[in-house]
Amino acid sequence: MRTSGRGFTLIEVMVALAIFAVASAALVRNATLSIRQTAQLRDRTTASWIAENEFAYLRKNAREDADYPPTRTQRKAVTMAGDGFDVETRVETTENSDVRRVTVSVYRPGEDSPIADLVGFVGRF
Secondary structure (H helix, E strand, O other): OOOOOOOOOHHHHHHHHHHHHHHHHHHHHHHHHHHHHHHHHHHHHHHHHHHHHHHHHHHHHHOOOOOOOOOEEEEEEEEEOOEEEEEEEEEEEOOOOOEEEEEEEEEOOOOOOOOEEEEEEEEOO
8 A cells, every 4th residue: 555645634634624713713703893893983973973963953042042951851862874862961050150061962772871972061142
């Protein structure tokens, strides 16, 4: 029986497959992590836009309303970029009667921790 030195032994093939499996698992893990981070970044960016829009709306109406924005906490549902969000707007008084402190928090529906918070002041101009 002649054996040639060509080809791989079963052990060599199994070692190569083990190395390939470990490398593939690491690549899949990194791809999954990247996809998750991209989705979180998209949600935070959209939530920031929603908060900025709500704040701009309050600033615009502050110039038109007699009781520029009234002190209250209001929660409403908003859809942007095909996704639903809950927006909580909290308007508080300050030491200056012509200035209100506004906190806009954006949540995913059913979640307690906000994705984005925006704090600012609205004045009677």
